[in-house]
Amino acid sequence: MENTETYRALFYQAMRIRLVEEKIIDLYPSDLIQSPVHLSIGQEAVAVGVCSNLSIDDWLFINYRGHGFYLAKGGPLPEFFAELMGKQKGQSKGKAGSMHMASPKQGVMGASAVVGSTISHAIGAALISKIKGEDKIFVTNFGDGALEQGVLHESLNFASLKQVPVLFLCEDNNLAVHSPKSERQAFSLESLVGSYDIPYFEIEEGYDFLEVKNRSQAAIKIVREQRTPVFLKINTARYKEHVGPGEDFFADYRKESEIDAWKLLDPLITDVELYNEFLGEINAEIEEAVQFGLDSPLPTIEDLLSDV
Amino acid sequence: MEDIEKIKGEHSDSVLERLLESVAMITSSEALIVQHYNEDQMKTPMHMSVGDESCVVGVVECFKNDSYFFGYYRTHSLYLAVARDPYKFFAELLGKKTGSNGGIAGSMHMSSLTDGLLNTSAIVGSTIPLSLGAALANRILKEKRYSVVFFGDGAIEEGVFHETLNMASLFKLPILFVCLDNGLAVDLEAAARQGFKSIKSLVEAYHCDYVFSDNPSVSEAYAAGVEAKRLLSGSGKPVFLHMTYYRYLQHIGITDDFSEASASAFEKRDYRSLELHKDYLKKRPLDVAVTEMISGGWQKSGVKKIVEKIEDITLKAYSKALGDQKSSYGEAKGKVYFD
Amino acid sequence: MSKTYKAALAEAMQEAMDTNPNAIILGQGVTDYKGIFDTMIGFVDKYPDRIIETPLAEDSVAGICIGAALNGGYPINTHIRADFGLLIFNQLINLAAKYKYMFGGLFEVPSMYRMVIGRSWGQGAQHSQSLQSLMAHIPGLVVIMPADPKSILESYRYAVQEHKGPVVMLEHRLLYELSYEEDATELSHPLFGSKLEREGTDLTIIATSVMVLEAKRAADHLAEIGVSVEIINLHSISHPDKEMILKSVEKTGKMLIADTSWAAYGVAAEMNRIVNEYNPSILKAPTHSMGMVNTPCPTAKVLEDMYYPDVHDIVDVCAGMVIGKNHAMALPKKESMTDFYKHFKGPF
Numbered sequence: 003m004e005n006t007e008t009y010r011a012l013f014y015q016a017m018r019i020r021l022v023e024e025k026i027i028d029l030y031p032s033d034l035i036q037s038p039v040h041l042s043i044g045q046e047a048v049a050v051g052v053c054s055n056l057s058i059d060d061w062l063f064i065n066y067r068g069h070g071f072y073l074a075k076g077g078p079l080p081e082f083f084a085e086l087m088g089k090q091k092g093q094s095k096g097k098a099g100s101m102h103m104a105s106p107k108q109g110v111m112g113a114s115a116v117v118g119s120t121i122s123h124a125i126g127a128a129l130i131s132k133i134k135g136e137d138k139i140f141v142t143n144f145g146d147g148a149l150e151q152g153v154l155h156e157s158l159n160f161a162s163l164k165q166v167p168v169l170f171l172c173e174d175n176n177l178a179v180h181s182p183k184s185e186r187q188a189f190s191l192e193s194l195v196g197s198y199d200i201p202y203f204e205i206e207e208g209y210d211f212l213e214v215k216n217r218s219q220a221a222i223k224i225v226r227e228q229r230t231p232v233f234l235k236i237n238t239a240r241y242k243e244h245v246g247p248g249e250d251f252f253a254d255y256r257k258e259s260e261i262d263a264w265k266l267l268d269p270l271i272t273d274v275e276l277y278n279e280f281l282g283e284i285n286a287e288i289e290e291a292v293q294f295g296l297d298s299p300l301p302t303i304e305d306l307l308s309d310v
Numbered sequence: 311m312e313d314i315e316k317i318k319g320e321h322s323d324s325v326l327e328r329l330l331e332s333v334a335m336i337t338s339s340e341a342l343i344v345q346h347y348n349e350d351q352m353k354t355p356m357h358m359s360v361g362d363e364s365c366v367v368g369v370v371e372c373f374k375n376d377s378y379f380f381g382y383y384r385t386h387s388l389y390l391a392v393a394r395d396p397y398k399f400f401a402e403l404l405g406k407k408t409g410s411n412g413g414i415a416g417s418m419h420m421s422s423l424t425d426g427l428l429n430t431s432a433i434v435g436s437t438i439p440l441s442l443g444a445a446l447a448n449r450i451l452k453e454k455r456y457s458v459v460f461f462g463d464g465a466i467e468e469g470v471f472h473e474t475l476n477m478a479s480l481f482k483l484p485i486l487f488v489c490l491d492n493g494l495a496v497d498l499e500a501a502a503r504q505g506f507k508s509i510k511s512l513v514e515a516y517h518c519d520y521v522f523s524d525n526p527s528v529s530e531a532y533a534a535g536v537e538a539k540r541l542l543s544g545s546g547k548p549v550f551l552h553m554t555y556y557r558y559l560q561h562i563g564i565t566d567d568f569s570e571a572s573a574s575a576f577e578k579r580d581y582r583s584l585e586l587h588k589d590y591l592k593k594r595p596l597d598v599a600v601t602e603m604i605s606g607g608w609q610k611s612g613v614k615k616i617v618e619k620i621e622d623i624t625l626k627a628y629s630k631a632l633g634d635q636k637s638s639y640g641e642a643k644g645k646v647y648f649d
Numbered sequence: 650m651s652k653t654y655k656a657a658l659a660e661a662m663q664e665a666m667d668t669n670p671n672a673i674i675l676g677q678g679v680t681d682y683k684g685i686f687d688t689m690i691g692f693v694d695k696y697p698d699r700i701i702e703t704p705l706a707e708d709s710v711a712g713i714c715i716g717a718a719l720n721g722g723y724p725i726n727t728h729i730r731a732d733f734g735l736l737i738f739n740q741l742i743n744l745a746a747k748y749k750y751m752f753g754g755l756f757e758v759p760s761m762y763r764m765v766i767g768r769s770w771g772q773g774a775q776h777s778q779s780l781q782s783l784m785a786h787i788p789g790l791v792v793i794m795p796a797d798p799k800s801i802l803e804s805y806r807y808a809v810q811e812h813k814g815p816v817v818m819l820e821h822r823l824l825y826e827l828s829y830e831e832d833a834t835e836l837s838h839p840l841f842g843s844k845l846e847r848e849g850t851d852l853t854i855i856a857t858s859v860m861v862l863e864a865k866r867a868a869d870h871l872a873e874i875g876v877s878v879e880i881i882n883l884h885s886i887s888h889p890d891k892e893m894i895l896k897s898v899e900k901t902g903k904m905l906i907a908d909t910s911w912a913a914y915g916v917a918a919e920m921n922r923i924v925n926e927y928n929p930s931i932l933k934a935p936t937h938s939m940g941m942v943n944t945p946c947p948t949a950k951v952l953e954d955m956y957y958p959d960v961h962d963i964v965d966v967c968a969g970m971v972i973g974k975n976h977a978m979a980l981p982k983k984e985s986m987t988d989f990y991k992h993f994k995g996p997f
Contacts, residue, residue, distance in 0.1 A: 061720075094753025104752045111719060112752045116743050122712025123744075129713060130671060130722035133698055140716075150476055152469015156706035159467055160713065162505025163704070188479030193515035197506045309754035310788055353950040355772070405949030416773050416948025432775040433733065434705050467704035495705060496678060503704040639942075639955040 012054060012211035013269060013276055016046035018284050019070045020270055022079070025288050026069075026086065027247040034296075035086045037099035042070030044241035044261075046270070048173050049074035051214025052141070052236075055222045059138040061109045061127060063120040066101040067173075068113040071143055077105035079287060083295035091298035095305045109138075117178075118144055118151035121170070125157050128166035132229070139225045141169045147178030150186055161231040162198040169225050170200075170233040174208075175240040180255040195233045208238035209267045239264040325371065326606070327616060329528045330599050332367040332394065334620040336387045337596040339396055342628050343386075343403070344564045351632070352403040354416035358559050359387035362490050363595040365523075365553040366460065367391045368531020369488055372539060373458050374426075377486075378444045380437040380459040381430040383418040384490075388430065388460060393422040396627035406634040413637030435461060435468035438487075442474050445483040456542060458486045464495030466512070467503055475516045478548040485548040486538055487518075492557040497567075497581055513550040523553045527598045556590045655825040657798030658688040661805035662725070665761075666696050669723045669809060675701045675710055676727030676763075686729075686765070686825050707733060711740035711762075715748065718758040723809055731764035731819060732778045745815040746789030757813040761805070766821045766858070766909060768957075774945035779910040781857070782919070784817050785887040791816045791840050792887040794909075796861040797829050800836055800844065800884055807839035816840065819886075821859045821909065823990040836884055843890035845897075849879035851971045852903040854963070855894060855920050857883050859990070860907040860939075866981075866989075867963035874978045876971045886916060894920065895927050902933030903970050907963060912938040937966050959983065 023041045030039070042049065049070035056062065056075065064071045072082065077093070085092030086100055093105055104112040111127075114120050124142035131138065148154055149172065161168050172191075176182050195202040203221045207213045214236060221234045241261055243250040251258040265271050340360050343352065359366070362384065370379065370391035381388040389399060389410065402409030403417055410420050418432040428444060431437050441459035448455045465471055466489065478485045489509065493500050506512045513520050519541045523534040531553060538549045559566050567582045596617070603613050665672045680693040680702040693700045703710045707728075714724035728734045734741075741762065748758045767776040785792040791808075795801045795818065808816040836842045846861060847868055856864040861882045868878045879897050883889050898904050904924065906917035917938030924932065939958045946956055961983040968976040 063716075092753070094751070094755060097753045098751055102751050104755050106755050112748060112756060114744060116739060119712065119739060119744060122709040122740070123716035123719065125709070126713030126716025126718075126722070126724070127720035128716070129701075130673070130717045130720040133671060133673070134721065150473060152471070152473045153706075153709045153712065154469075155472030156467065156469045156704070156709035157712075159505045159704055160706065160709060163503070164505075164701075186476075186480065188476055189516040191515075194512070197508070197511035197515055199505070199507055305753075309750045353953075354948050355776075405951060413949035414947040414952065418773055419775075419948070432773065433736075464705045467706050469706060469708055498677075498680070498702055502702060505704075636951045637947075637949050639947075639952050 008215070009212055010276065012047075012050050012215060013273065014280050014284070015050040015054075015074055016211065017270055017277060017280055018287070019046040019049065019073050021284050021288055022073065022082075023069060025292065029292070030247040035100070036088060037086060037101065038245045039086075039100045039247065040067040040245050041242050041247070042067060044264070044268070045173060045175060045208075045238040046070050046074075047209050047211050047214050048236045048238050051211055052171060052218045052222075054215050055219045056109075056141065057138070058108055061111055061124070061138060061140045063111045063124045063140070063142045064103065064113045065117070065120065065144055065148075066113055066115045067145065068103045069100070072103040072105060072110050075105070075110045076108035077103065077110050079291040080294035083291045084298040087295045087298070088301070089295055089298035090301045090305060091294070095309075096301045097305070097309070118148035118153045120144075121148065121157045122153055122160075124168050125160055125166055128161075128168045129164060132164075132166060139167045139169060139222065141171050143171045143173060145178065146172060146174040146176060146183055147186070148172070149191060158195065158198045158200060158231075158233075162200055165230050167225050167229040168231045169222060170231065172233070172235040173238055174235050175238050177240060177244070177256070179244045180253065182256070191235065201232050203232065203234045205234070205236045207267075208236045209264065209269070211269065241265070325532070326529065326603060326608075329367055329371055329532060330603060330613070330616055331620050332371065332391050333363045333528050333596050333599045334617045335394065335396060335624060336363045336367070336390050337594075338621045338624040339390060339399060340386060342400075342624065346628075347564050353405065354403055354418070355562055356386075356417045356564065357384040357562050358564065359384055360558045361492065361595070362555045362557075363387050364526055364528040364599070365488075365490055365531050365555050368526060368528045368533075369458065369486075369535040369538075369551065372532055372535030373456055373486065376454065377426060377456040377458045378441070378448075379427045380441045380444075380457065381427070382434065382437060382461050382465070383430065383432045384462070385417060385420040385430045389420045389422065389427060392427040393425040395422075396624045397631055398422075400628045400631035401634055404631055404634070405636055406631060407637045407641070408631065408634045409637070412641065435465040435470045437461070438465065438468075438471055438474045441485055442478055442483060445478070445485050446481065449483070456484050456486055456539075458488060460488045460490055462495070463489060463491040463493065463500060463509070464503070465489075466509060475513070475518060475548070475550075479516045479518055482546040483548060484542050484546075486542060487548060487550045489550065489552045491552060491554045493554070494557060494561070496561040499581075509550075509552055513552075517547060519545065519547055519549045521549060521551045523551070525554050525556065527602055528595065529599075529602060558587075558590065558594075650831045651828045652798045652831075653826060653828050654798055654801070654820075655687050657801040658820065658825075659690065661801055662689055662692070664806060665723065665725065665809045666692070666699065671721055672723040672725065672809065673699045673701060673717060674725045674727065675703050675714065676729075677703060677705065678729055679727060686822075707736035708739060711737035712744070714760050714762075715740060715745050715758050718760045719756060723759055723761070725761045725763065728762070728764045730767050730776050731780050732767070732775045734762065734764040734780065737762070741784070741790070741815065741817075742787050746787050749814060750789060758815055759813045760815045761808055762815065762817045764817065764819050766819055768821065768823050768859070772946065773948040777946040779819065779858075779941075781819055781886040782910060782915040785916075785919075789814065790887060791885070792819070793817070793840060793885050794819045794821070794858040795884065796821075796824065796858050796882050799829075799831070800882075803836055804839040804884070812840055819858065823859050824862075827862075827990065837890045837893060838885070841885055841888035841890075843884045843893050844882040845893060846880040846882045847878070849877040849901070851877045851901055852905060852967055853879045853881065853894075853897040853901045854905045854907055854967070855881045855883055856907040857886065857916055858909050860909055862990070863960050864907055864963060866960045867967065870960070870964045870981050871967055874968065874972075876967055878967055883916065889923075891923055894923060895931075898924055899931045902931065904932065904936045905963070905966055905970065906936070906938050907958065908938070908940045910940055911943055912940040913943065915940060934970055937970060939963065939966065954983075
């Protein structure tokens with residue numbers, strides 16, 4: 003019974019993200035959204051599974067593929083669409099757009115378009131929290147591409163040295179734009195993390211809501227209770243192109259069959275019954291949010307010049 | 311380590327002699343600097359090579375004729391081991407036209423293109439990726455050359471080390487990463503800076519071969535170099551050669567951490583063990599090299615002669631350089647842009 | 650009452666740590682017994698968890714500062730050479746400077762980045778750069794170059810207690826040991842202002858950092874030969890007091906900019922832009938931009954002396970602009986500024 007309810011809740015959240023992303027694809031040709039979009043389609047389970055173990059106080063540092071995490075952490079939907087449409091009532095008055103989603107009230111810290119650039123922010127925030135004696139934890143989410151960045155190495159070193167309450171969350175879809183890990187990485191991640199004496203967890207079935215929730219819970223528990231860093235890697239799959247609303251299997255940098263195999267395991271596709279049950283409710287919320295964005299006024303010259 | 315023991319025994323006399331000469335050259339050069347620095351003619355900050363002579367000479371001698379070398383700001387041992395030119399060395403420190411770099415580089419940025427010492431730099435870790443670039447170029451040009459890059463234990467904390475080691479392993483480049491480990495970054499010990507268990511565990515995560523040599527004498531360092539070369543030429547993987555050594559003086563300057571004269575503006579006092587220091591004073595690299603040769607069968611007088619010959623050459627080089635013309639700005643200005 | 654530049658820095662650091670329980674100082678060398686050229690002696694004992702010696706990882710440390718600021722800390726990031734500051738440009742420029750704007754005002758990143766400009770004695774190409782114009786060019790950054798103890802105390806206090814964004818302070822190594830007498834001159838604003846150091850009628854010198862002192866020395870020489878110069882200490886590079894500058898140039902009709910860095914695309918270029926866009930006819934003669942020679946810095950002393958302008962050059966140029974090119978006035982001997990100001994032993 004418990005599982006079913008939890009499963010339903012996670013399914014709902016994941017489906018909500020997917021339908022939002024699909025709505026963006028729908029709207030894109032109209033040029034209502036004039037911002038590069040890095041969609042979370044295929045990767046929703048990671049966001050909802052992990053965030054279901056976080057409280058509103060916990061801080062999450064995201065990246066430019068941030069829609070899923072923004073929504074899973076509780077970022078408001080109407081302001082999300084307004085932001086994408088570059089409107090004044092957007093989360094950031096239209097000045098951020100898709101790549102820089104943020105919602106501090108729900109602990110979603112600013113997304114950056116420079117790979118790996120917010121990992122160290124989580125470390126710094128956690129450092130101060132030690133001084134302040136806080137309870138909350140800090141999660142830094144990045145893709146497998148960020149693993150090659152020097153800043154990851156520097157951050158692992160610092161986190162280990164100072165023992166800060168940070169969860170390093172790697173969302174591994176095996177691609178940095180178009181190149182797979184095999185063309186970019188010669189290190190064993192588990193050995194690398196292990197050499198810093200940081201516990202390493204890996205989840206292969208990144209499509210399985212309950213698996214992601216339960217196993218990430220164990221990792222988060224360590225961070226929360228022991229106030230020490232942990233590394234968690236979750237395998238996932240990016241269905242669409244790196245940036246943009248379309249698909250690019252014609253480019254041949256990966257096999258469509260791989261994604262098809264993953265889709266066979268994707269509950270959002272296979273659990274048709276539950277999908278249909280939630281469809282109406284989610285779509286209604288999305289319509290309202292889109293309308294909020296459409297109704298929102300455009301930002302003005304004052305908005306241009308403010309917040310410097 | 312039995313390969314290394316075997317290699318030690320197979321040193322030809324001329325290699326041993328060269329090793330001793332290089333160590334003696336560095337030792338006597340550094341001694342001259344200590345003697346004359348306060349005359350204020352060598353106006354350049356000095357990160358002295360007092361302690362790392364064996365490590366650097368041993369590795370350089372092994373890789374000399376078929377490598378490009380890259381270093382950091384502790385350049386003296388590297389420059390002298392590679393170029394073996396004390397005259398150009400002192401001329402550079404004295405800011406003369408005849409210096410290795412026309413007097414423009416000074417102590418921290420010495421190089422010698424003709425001898426294969428491509429680059430040294432005052433920014434920690436900054437030459438590490440250059441060694442990879444050179445290795446890539448060699449591959450494209452089909453030149454069979456190694457890239458040998460020297461850095462301190464502090465450089466391992468820099469992200470660029472991670473980025474370069476990853477690519478070296480990924481592209482299977484013949485790069486020798488030489489970590490000269492004195493346990494200190496200026497005056498901060500490793501435990502306060504390094505959250506990883508050991509350098510070995512870190513390096514091996516990159517599927518890189520790891521060779522360790524603890525406070526080697528010059529011939530031990532040479533043997534470690536030979537082992538590293540064997541691994542490099544066989545596997546297509548980079549090699550990480552980790553050598554520890556004792557830094558006798560302060561991070562920068564000509565005094566040690568124990569004398570009252572250490573007036574350096576930013577370094578700690580009382581962070582090093584005087585006892586350990588006294589112990590190491592009894593086994594300075596040149597003394598060890600001399601002792602090794604004698605116990606290896608060389609005549610004491612012969613060995614002494616070699617050392618004296620080098621001391622003489624070094625002194626003459628210094629004196630000659632003193633009288634040279636200073637570098638001129640017009641010439642220096644013309645070297646800003648590459649034509 | 651006299652005070653040294655470095656004593657003022659120490660006082661400013663102490664005040665920051667005392668008034669803000671979440672202030673932290675991070676950098677290479679901060680826990681040294683003599684901490685960052687005597688500006689933080691004993692701090693590591695006094696504020697045990699808040700003085701953080703960092704591994705060699707400038708990029709991530711700068712990001713750590715941003716994260717700390719987001720969580721209510723006030724981070725002070727030190728760089729013993731401005732050249733190492735280049736390693737933090739990704740975090741400083743792509744993030745810290747833009748964090749408030751990029752997210753439409755949702756966040757603020759109050760933080761301080763102290764960088765020391767190296768000079769003299771063979772510092773060479775990578776230990777001598779003065780990068781104010783690169784950073785002042787970026788909207789969202791405040792860049793100041795305090796030239797005396799009073800300016801330090803006022804502006805650092807304001808940065809820590811009032812300003813809610815990133816501030817870069819470029820401190821000149823040659824000034825650290827110098828002792829200043831208390832005087833009545835005031836900054837027009839701690840972070841967004843400049844200071845009128847000396848009134849004059851014949852020519853306006855706009856100077857930054859150590860060049861303010863050099864301009865003052867030159868002014869004394871020039872007074873002896875009947876040339877009266879007005880000196881403005883720019884102080885804020887990113888937000889200089891334009892009114893003060895224009896009022897002065899309008900009065901004198903002549904402008905010399907004496908900066909610590911190169912002329913092209915630098916502070917001098919910006920001063921010329923300000924004047925020209927206001928009214929070029931207030932100038933009665935072409936302006937002059939004085940800075941380092943347009944090359945990287947050479948290590949050799951004799952070259953270094955040619956590379957940096959000094960009191961001799963300022964007097965020569967000012968006499969030329971006011972009296973005429975063939976002024977034939979006696980000039981102070983060409984003496985390296987280093988030899989005049991350097992009171993510390995050793996190269997660093």
